[in-house]
Amino acid sequence: xxxxxxxxxxxxxxxxAVVLIFFNRQIRLQKWISGLSALANVGVAGYLVHVVRQEGxxxxxxxxxxAPYGIVFVxxxxxxxxxxxxxxxxxxCLYYAFGSIGxxxxxxxxxxxxxxxxxxxxxxxxxxxxxxxxxxxxxMLISSYALIVLGGTKKQLRESLxxxxxxxxxxxxxxxxxxxxxxxxxxxxxxxxxxxxxxxxQGGVLTTISVLFLIVFGLKAGLFLYFWLxxxxxxxxxxxxxxxxGLLTKVGLYAIIRTFTLIFYHDPYIxxxxxxxxxxxxxxxxxxxxxAYWDIHRILIYNIVAAVGFIAFGLxxxxxxxxxxxxxxxxxxxxxxxxxxxxxxxxxxxxGTATIKEMGGLMRTRPVxxxxxxxAAMALVGVPPLSGFIGKLLIVEGGLQAxxxxxxxxxxxxxxxxxxxxxxxxxxxxxxxxxxxxSEPKKGTGWLLLPASCLVILTIVLGLGAEWIYPYVNQAxxxxxxxxxxxxxxxxx
Amino acid sequence: xxxNDVILQTVAKIxxxxxxxxxxxxxxxxxxxxxxGFIGGLxxxxxxxxxxxAFDLETIRKVVPVDFRKVMAVGLLIALLxxxxxxxxxxxxxSHTFGHWxxxxxxxxxxxxxxLFDLGVYLAVVGVTMTIILSIGEDH
Amino acid sequence: MEILMAFAIGIxxxxxxxxxxxxxxxxxILGTSLLTHAVHLLLLTMSRLKTGxxxxxxxxxxxxxxxxxxxxxxxxxxxxxxxxxxxxVLAYRxxxxxxxxxxxxxxxxxxE
Numbered sequence: 001x002x003x004x005x006x007x008x009x010x011x012x013x014x015x016x017a018v019v020l021i022f023f024n025r026q027i028r029l030q031k032w033i034s035g036l037s038a039l040a041n042v043g044v045a046g047y048l049v050h051v052v053r054q055e056g057x058x059x060x061x062x063x064x065x066x067a068p069y070g071i072v073f074v075x076x077x078x079x080x081x082x083x084x085x086x087x088x089x090x091x092x093c094l095y096y097a098f099g100s101i102g103x104x105x106x107x108x109x110x111x112x113x114x115x116x117x118x119x120x121x122x123x124x125x126x127x128x129x130x131x132x133x134x135x136x137x138x139x140m141l142i143s144s145y146a147l148i149v150l151g152g153t154k155k156q157l158r159e160s161l162x163x164x165x166x167x168x169x170x171x172x173x174x175x176x177x178x179x180x181x182x183x184x185x186x187x188x189x190x191x192x193x194x195x196x197x198x199x200x201x202q203g204g205v206l207t208t209i210s211v212l213f214l215i216v217f218g219l220k221a222g223l224f225l226y227f228w229l230x231x232x233x234x235x236x237x238x239x240x241x242x243x244x245x246g247l248l249t250k251v252g253l254y255a256i257i258r259t260f261t262l263i264f265y266h267d268p269y270i271x272x273x274x275x276x277x278x279x280x281x282x283x284x285x286x287x288x289x290x291x292a293y294w295d296i297h298r299i300l301i302y303n304i305v306a307a308v309g310f311i312a313f314g315l316x317x318x319x320x321x322x323x324x325x326x327x328x329x330x331x332x333x334x335x336x337x338x339x340x341x342x343x344x345x346x347x348x349x350x351x352g353t354a355t356i357k358e359m360g361g362l363m364r365t366r367p368v369x370x371x372x373x374x375x376a377a378m379a380l381v382g383v384p385p386l387s388g389f390i391g392k393l394l395i396v397e398g399g400l401q402a403x404x405x406x407x408x409x410x411x412x413x414x415x416x417x418x419x420x421x422x423x424x425x426x427x428x429x430x431x432x433x434x435x436x437x438x439s440e441p442k443k444g445t446g447w448l449l450l451p452a453s454c455l456v457i458l459t460i461v462l463g464l465g466a467e468w469i470y471p472y473v474n475q476a477x478x479x480x481x482x483x484x485x486x487x488x489x490x491x492x493x
Numbered sequence: 494x495x496x497n498d499v500i501l502q503t504v505a506k507i508x509x510x511x512x513x514x515x516x517x518x519x520x521x522x523x524x525x526x527x528x529x530g531f532i533g534g535l536x537x538x539x540x541x542x543x544x545x546x547a548f549d550l551e552t553i554r555k556v557v558p559v560d561f562r563k564v565m566a567v568g569l570l571i572a573l574l575x576x577x578x579x580x581x582x583x584x585x586x587x588s589h590t591f592g593h594w595x596x597x598x599x600x601x602x603x604x605x606x607x608x609l610f611d612l613g614v615y616l617a618v619v620g621v622t623m624t625i626i627l628s629i630g631e632d633h
Numbered sequence: 634m635e636i637l638m639a640f641a642i643g644i645x646x647x648x649x650x651x652x653x654x655x656x657x658x659x660x661x662i663l664g665t666s667l668l669t670h671a672v673h674l675l676l677l678t679m680s681r682l683k684t685g686x687x688x689x690x691x692x693x694x695x696x697x698x699x700x701x702x703x704x705x706x707x708x709x710x711x712x713x714x715x716x717x718x719x720x721x722v723l724a725y726r727x728x729x730x731x732x733x734x735x736x737x738x739x740x741x742x743x744x745e
Contacts, residue, residue: 527687531707531711621715625715625718625719625722628722629718629721629722629725
């Protein structure tokens with residue numbers, strides 16, 4: 001089927017990025033172009049979701065070369081939902097960046113790099129080919145290298161060195177795993193891989209390769225191997241950390257979920273149990289970090305880690321409820337994490353410090369910010385009727401069905417501790433009396449709350465409108481559970 | 494420190510043109526034989542780097558007075574537009590086509606849209622490589 | 634031939650890992666580029682070393698080589714070229730700003 005719609009969510013930011021390079025000097029024009037293109041892309045992605053809902057999985061064979069030989073793009077409901085969420089989250093972060101990123105960074109190609117990052121993220125979601133996944137990862141990572149170091153403060157330089165090093169090593173491992181996989185099954189198209197692996201039977205060699213992939217994607221997602229994450233996500237400004245926290249780790253998670261539902265699903269006793277325990281460890285270690293620090297950025301960053309563990313647990317349980325929960329929670333987490341980082345950045349902008357001990361009494365001067373943070377925190381914890389609740393409920397239900405009692409218990413304990421960590425921020429920042437004079441709000445900082453408030457509304461809608469959203473999630477979960485649908489759509493046997 | 498690089502400079506002046514010609518040859522050979530926009534771009538960049546080694550970066554800026562970042566952007570844009578062309582014609586993204594034309598002097602020539610894409614790749618590669626090398630070499 | 638390649642790849646991996654574990658930033662960068670070279674060789678070897686004509690229509694040979702790994706390696710080389718050069722520029726900038734290329738001194742502190 002010929003379907004160029006599929007490439008559009010990727011083309012819009014790509015063309016925008018290239019055009020923006022020409023207007024390096026005209027910052028105002030750059031803002032207009034990137035702002036409009038971000039909104040347009042939300043529309044395109046929304047339409048893509050609609051089409052997938054109506055007509056099932058969409059595929060595009062680039063240049064007319066049929067799969068498995070050509071490059072193929074695939075949008076099942078899972079990918080389409082994530083693409084839509086990505087466009088929304090990135091648009092919100094972009095609008096936040098307009099008011100907060102500063103001239104210095106804007107002059108050094110901030111907006112083009114931002115768009116390239118979105119290209120990489122969306123490409124990773126849509127590609128149907130494991131090597132293209134690598135290429136899209138690299139597009140995303142190279143842009144993220146540039147974004148993380150943009151501004152060039154000492155801290156940024158120091159941390160970005162480590163960030164780049166860890167990612168180069170994981171990319172090298174990625175290519176090595178691709179080499180092994182290609183040697184064993186002789187194809188790299190994901191649907192074709194699924195067929196071949198099923199034919200060959202997932203023996204010891206293939207399971208080992210799958211664990212290699214788990215390590216690679218785990219490094220990107222921060223699943224257990226998150227040691228690099230707190231340092232490097234802390235240094236860039238809030239708008240960039242929000243994109244990173246909301247999107248980058250989720251791409252790694254997407255890759256794990258995709259490979260372990262589509263290709264390596266034959267030996268769950270080894271692989272999925274391993275993922276389950278890694279997830280449990282990630283949740284525990286993440287939440288310990290979240291309650292250990294007094295720095296608002298670090299607390300939020302460790303919350304990313306904990307959420308990664310929770311979603312991976314949904315994959316480990318791998319039944320209908322758990323996978324749907326993982327999808328729901330993934331979408332929710334992308335929105336809420338970006339939102340929390342935007343709000344955290346705003347808090348820091350108002351108080352002039354990142355240590356919550358030194359803050360206080362912000363509720364008097366900034367009630368709107370306070371209540372928005374409260375809603376976001378509640379959504380993160382999973383208090384009904386906000387967006388985190390349904391995802392959490394489904395994952396817990398699926399986990400119990402699959403017999404992972406211990407890990408489910410750890411997940412619930414983690415939720416409780418996350419609640420504690422968020423309330424600690426809320427009470428220290430918003431209650432009490434100001435411990436230091438609030439810095440005068442800079443002109444135009446009121447705008448900062450607008451993109452954040454859009455995300456707040458979205459998280460409420462995701463919670464209250466669950467009945468309306470559930471069919472989409474259900475369709476996505478069904479495709480993940482039945483790899484045949486995906487294979488049929490791509491290979492059209 | 495003043496070094497005597499007369500030989501290098503003299504040879505470079507001649508060799509650069511040979512390399513550039515070869516890069517153009519590689520670029521056009523790429524359609525049916527080994528070669529193409531990528532390797533052609535790299536060879537062009539190599540010629541410019543040779544100039545930079547023999548003389549200095551200021552000379553490069555005078556000889557090739559373009560912003561290589563823009564070159565990269567132009568290349569990307571051309572490559573993208575050839576892809577987008579297939580959207581307009583309602584064939585899958587990145588489809589290509591070719592035909593035979595009788596051109597003056599050249600006779601029967603095969604023209605392919607893939608060459609346009611390759612031109613984009615060529616410019617992008619030259620742009621990226623030179624941007625990288627200039628930004629490494631800029632600072633002393 | 635495969636065994637020879639396996640040794641070469643193993644040695645490259647070994648040297649790369651050793652260099653990455655050292656303290657000097659320059660050595661680390663060299664280590665990463667050796668590591669990626671090793672991975673490229675691995676990709677080449679794993680997709681079977683065989684002789685044959687280039688996979689082009691004009692060759693009219695009985696035996697062609699598999700073009701896919703070569704395309705993959707080329708892509709990967711380009712990416713690693715870009716990343717390595719970026720890393721170099723960054724390391725140089727960091728050296729200028731921070732005055733050291735010793736990873737021990739680039740640890741950072743918890744209270745920032």
